Each structure stands twice: as structure tokens, then as C-alpha cells.
Amino acid sequence: MACDCDYILPRMDDWEEHYQNCSTIWIKDHGIEAPKNSDGSLQLRNRHLSTLQRDVLYHLGLDTENYDLPAMFGDVKFVCIGGTKHRMKEFAKYIAKVLNIPDDGLPNLTKRSHRYAMYKVGPILSASHGIGIPSMTVLLQEVIKLLSYAKAKDPIIFRIGTSGGLNILPGSVVISSFGLNGTLKKSYDIPVMGKIMEIPSIFDKRLNQELLYIASEEKRFSTFSGGTLAADDFYQGQARLDGPFCNYTESDKLSFLSVLVGLGVKNIEMEATAFAALTREAGLRSADVCVTLVNRLEQDQVTPSKSVLLEWQQRPMLIIGKYISKYYETRYKL
Numbered sequence: 001m002a003c004d005c006d007y008i009l010p011r012m013d014d015w016e017e018h019y020q021n022c023s024t025i026w027i028k029d030h031g032i033e034a035p036k037n038s039d040g041s042l043q044l045r046n047r048h049l050s051t052l053q054r055d056v057l058y059h060l061g062l063d064t065e066n067y068d069l070p071a072m073f074g075d076v077k078f079v080c081i082g083g084t085k086h087r088m089k090e091f092a093k094y095i096a097k098v099l100n101i102p103d104d105g106l107p108n109l110t111k112r113s114h115r116y117a118m119y120k121v122g123p124i125l126s127a128s129h130g131i132g133i134p135s136m137t138v139l140l141q142e143v144i145k146l147l148s149y150a151k152a153k154d155p156i157i158f159r160i161g162t163s164g165g166l167n168i169l170p171g172s173v174v175i176s177s178f179g180l181n182g183t184l185k186k187s188y189d190i191p192v193m194g195k196i197m198e199i200p201s202i203f204d205k206r207l208n209q210e211l212l213y214i215a216s217e218e219k220r221f222s223t224f225s226g227g228t229l230a231a232d233d234f235y236q237g238q239a240r241l242d243g244p245f246c247n248y249t250e251s252d253k254l255s256f257l258s259v260l261v262g263l264g265v266k267n268i269e270m271e272a273t274a275f276a277a278l279t280r281e282a283g284l285r286s287a288d289v290c291v292t293l294v295n296r297l298e299q300d301q302v303t304p305s306k307s308v309l310l311e312w313q314q315r316p317m318l319i320i321g322k323y324i325s326k327y328y329e330t331r332y333k334l
């Protein structure tokens with residue numbers, strides 16, 4: 001667990017100081033050194049990087065020689081990532097409105113690479129990551145390097161996504177407390193040079209609780225905290241019966257989903273484990289906030305209309321928008 005305390009929003013004013021203690025507890029437990037500089041900027045724990053004359057952030061279309069990254073991104077405090085370019089542009093527009101910042105037409109900052117989309121509104125960065133762990137981790141790792149080179153101070157990162165729910169009403173939101181991989185372990189497992197490297201995939205408990213507290217003020221939908229299965233596939237990997245291939249029965253599917261429910265899993269998406277693991281490794285506080293589009297105990301197909309789906313996708317944005325505006329209300333004036 002990130003921290004044992006029950007420290008939630010009502011006392012949010014001194015939360016940064018508190019977090020230092022909590023993260024120290026976690027770091028001691030897991031034997032990971034604090035990867036932060038004294039000014040709160042991220043320290044990259046890769047000595048090979050110091051031998052590079054310039055670092056090319058290939059998928060972002062940026063580099064450390066031709067761009068003044070501290071001038072461009074040094075003020076970033078919050079990063080929000082999510083699957084689609086459309087959603088992340090909508091989030092950028094929404095947060096500009098919430099914080100009353102002119103949105104300057106929102107140019108796509110990665111346009112030289114044509115791979116992802118990234119927008120900046122004041123101290124908020126909004127970027128798309130595509131589908132699944134490999135696509136998301138490429139974006140995430142380059143964003144981590146970007147934040148470190150820019151010397152952004154104590155940044156916090158959110159994923160706003162969609163998912164399949166387990167036993168909860170579609171349209172509900174889940175804030176992940178841990179990610180579970182396809183073999184039901186709380187870790188992100190990645191083959192590195194022929195061996196599996198396992199990284200724990202537990203989310204920051206206090207950030208989770210603060211977001212849950214904020215979300216509980218919203219009466220139009222319910223928000224839950226719980227585990228998230230990060231599948232490597234949308235179809236068989238999520239025990240669906242409607243893919244092009246399937247050699248298990250409906251009863252097999254339902255038994256598997258009830259095992260997940262028994263493990264405290266509330267939703268299924270495709271990035272939670274790697275997102276929890278790599279942000280934790282980088283010393284970046286993070287939360288995965290996903291709306292559910294379907295109750296997977298009842299159906300596999302995602303059937304709500306386009307307008308309903310778009311409205312539901314705004315729900316994680318509402319929670320994060322409220323969190324960010326509360327942060328500035330209680331701490332700083334923009």
C-alpha cells in the first residue's frame with residue numbers, strides 16, 4: 001500500500017508535505033530509492049542518458065537540443081492521458097474553461113511525429129496514448145523524460161479512460177486502487193532481454209481517496225474505488241464471447257468474472273498495471289479514473305449511443321477537473 005493513513009480531502013492543504021512521508025514509507029517497503037530531486041523534479045534513474053548529447057523524444061516529436069523544454073513545459077503540474085485524441089482535446093478545452101485560461105487554439109504539440117496528440121493549457125498537459133499497454137507506455141515514458149528535462153515540480157498524472165464494469169451500473173466511474181494483470185497478479189510484467197521483469201502495480205492510496213471524496217459530491221453517477229484488470233486484449237483477454245475466436249463457454253466466462261469480483265476487481269481496461277507500475281517507478285503520483293461502458297456480467301457488446309458514450313466519457317474529466325481546480329483554490333492562485 002502507498003500509505004496507511006486515512007488522509008483525505010478535508011485536510012488537503014498540507015497534503016504535499018504529508019505525501020513525502022507516505023512515499024517514504026512505500027519506498028522503504030519496496031526497496032526503491034526516491035527518484036526525485038530536492039526541487040521536486042523527476043530524477044531519471046538511467047545513467048546512460050547522461051552520455052547522450054541530445055535526447056530525441058521520437059514519438060512526441062521533441063528533443064532536448066532544438067526545444068527549450070524547461071521554458072515550454074517547466075510549469076506543468078498535472079498531466080492527463082487517455083486513449084483517444086478527441087477525448088484529450090476535449091479535456092484540454094474543458095480544463096481551460098474550468099481554470100479560466102485562454103486555450104490559444106490548442107495546437108497539437110506532437111504534430112511533427114503524427115503519432116499521439118498532446119495539448120497544453122497553462123500548467124496542464126493533456127495527451128492521447130492509443131489502445132493498450134505498449135502504446136500507452138511509449139507515450140508515458142517519453143512524457144516522464146519530458147517532465148524530468150523540463151524540471152516540472154512534483155507533477156501528478158491521471159489517466160481518464162473507459163472500461164467494462166463488473167456488477168456496477170454502466171456509466172459508473174471506477175478509480176483504480178490496483179492493477180491486476182492477465183494472470184491475476186498485481187504487477188506489470190514485461191520481458192526484458194529474455195526475462196520477465198515484474199513491477200508492482202499499486203496506485204497511490206491517498207490520491208485515490210481524495211478523488212473518491214470529490215467524486216462522491218457528484219450525484220448524477222456513482223464512483224467506486226477498486227481493482228482494475230488490465231487485459232492485453234479487448235476480446236478473449238477480457239473473457240468476451242463476441243470476438244472472432246472463442247473456445248470457452250459462457251459459464252467459463254462468468255466463473256472467471258466472478259473470480260475477479262472476489263478479488264476486488266471493479267472494472268476491466270487495458271493499461272492500469274503498466275500505468276501504476278511505471279508512474280510509481282518514476283516517483284510520479286498517479287490515478288486511473290475510468291467510466292464503465294457496459295456491465296460485463298450482463299453483456300459483452302458496447303451498445304450505448306454515441307451521444308451517451310460521449311457524455312459518459314466526460315465523467316472522469318469532471319472529477320479530475322474538480323480535483324485540479326480544488327488544488328489551485330487551496331494552494332495557489334493561477
Ligand SMILES: O=P(O)(O)O[C@H]1O[C@H](CO)[C@@H](O)[C@H]1O
Pocket residue numbers: 082083084130131132160161162163234269270271
Ligand atoms: O478509453 P481508453 O482510454 O482508450 O481505454 C480503454 O479503451 C480501449 C479499448 O476500447 C483500451 O485502451 C481500454 O483501456
Ligand SMILES: O=c1cc[nH]c(=O)[nH]1
Pocket residue numbers: 162163164165234238268269270293294302
Ligand atoms: O469493456 C471494455 C470497455 C472499454 N474498454 C475496455 O477495455 N473494455
